[in-house]
Amino acid sequence: MSKEFVFRGRAWVVGDDIDTDMIYHGSYLPLTDPKEMAKHALEYVPGMEDFVERVQPGDILVTGKNFGCGSSREHAVITLQYNDVAAVIAESFSRIFYRNAVNLGFPILEVPDITEEVETGDELEIDANTGRIRNVTKGIEVRGTSLSGLEKEIMTAGGLFGYLKAELQAEE
């Protein structure tokens, strides 16, 4: 992951209300090895069944509203992270997915109506610091919410444990 939160990659576009069972199905919940979890990313999203075979490192997932609704399973973030997906841009995120992503240092951006501006295969340039997204293929630029405050500090530290490192060591 780029600590600078600037990425360039190819887009995969999916719709609204992509729930955690679609991202990472409940039948794989007992898995604890991230590399095993990675084999099942987006398996239950219609049309994305073979995503893990086609995804390239640095690809960017673009989604509609309420991405990651449903379960608290952190597997849903890990499965994307371990496929080297660079970031998820959503029109909105479900609460727990958003939080899990921050805590794992996985870049997420909220951009209204982004699925209207991007098609699968488009080349995107993202600067999460400013919330600026350039669709290189279509030659358009949109803006979303930028990373800021505590969430950015946690993500810059590589996640919650990175952020708490100093505190946890001081206690010992």
Next chain:
Amino acid sequence: MSGKTIIEKILSEHSGADARAGDRVWADLDLAVVRDFGGPNVVLEYEKQLGDKPVWDPQKIAMTFDYQAPAKVVLVANNQRACRQFAVKHGVPHVFDVNAGIGQHVLLEHGMVLPGGVIIGTDSHMNLLGAVGSFSTGMGTTDVAAGWATGRLWFRVPETIKITFKGEYDYPASAKDLTLFLLSKIDKSKTIYKSLEFYGQPIDSLSLAGRLTLASMVTEMEGKIGFITPNQSILDWIGERAGRSVEAVLPDEDAAYKEEWEFDVSGLEPLIACPDNPDNVKPVREVAGTRVDEVFIGSCTNGRFEDLKVAAEVLQGMGGKVAPHVRLVVTPATTEVAMEAVEAGLYETFIKAGAMVTNQGCSLCTIGHHGVLAEGDVLVSTGNRNFRGKLGKGSQAYLAGPAVAAATAVKGEISLPE
């Protein structure tokens, strides 16, 4: 400065800060819970990050095994074992094992959930404890592992929407129908990340079970928590179990709400959430006659004694037999609920009707359990989610209250109780 909402009060109290909507605060935790799902991941993450470091407070950690209880695959058995071993190593006394039931309900029955508390856990329906005014919220592995180490976590203080109900409705409409009604009315883009506060006569008259039903589906409304102010009888019920007197946290009169909504539930009729989303709600009569293959009565949404009682009464009232082509699975939420149901003779009614009464737990709310669906199967469930393929690829699920579920089991097609 305006007054505070319930969530602002609780997070102020637990953070020592003047917590206002939109702020980020670090709040002290009263309880950090894992299930057999998520739990093993928390244990592994904790040990990876912190090795043998003692946990912050063993008394404030709980484990509840309800996902696959008892284990049917070795992987899950290993996971449960890893949690138990961690509990022994760290002196964690509160392990509610596979015989206990649904975690949140078990914790509530054991007096471990108090109004105004802050509780986290690896279950997206942790927030059903808002039913007694506790701020409880589902979290992932990293959060809970960090919480076990430090006893506190970051929170974004949510804005609050005040929702007031008015009007009266009669059986067969129930708390589930009020909940589905609300799901069908709200715009999730407005409730996402929000704290909801529920008021009005229809809420005041809800039993504890009914309150749990409503609060449990705040997750499906995309809310962070839904608070129902406990009345005196619920405070007494909790106080007796906790061994101390407890008080409700009330909002200030001049609390600042993001929005205030009013809904009239006069004449509410039985509703059903159709595939593949909990907010795809229709009156039962509009989809009556849809053939079903399986019915599930239970879950953290509708697995209390009174839910089972209503279902048993409908079964009996409609001839006492499940349709030959239907599999009916009934699961009490907890051991306490199961005992009550046995004493009231409900098990006899269910078993004679042809139902399978399973042991207490989450049962058919996840694919972890017996009773999963075949391709093309249709389920009516009293649970809280009907996402596509949740219980089996190519299957469909409807969500309804216990009375409709029981009537459907008898008729073999979606039906109103008679």
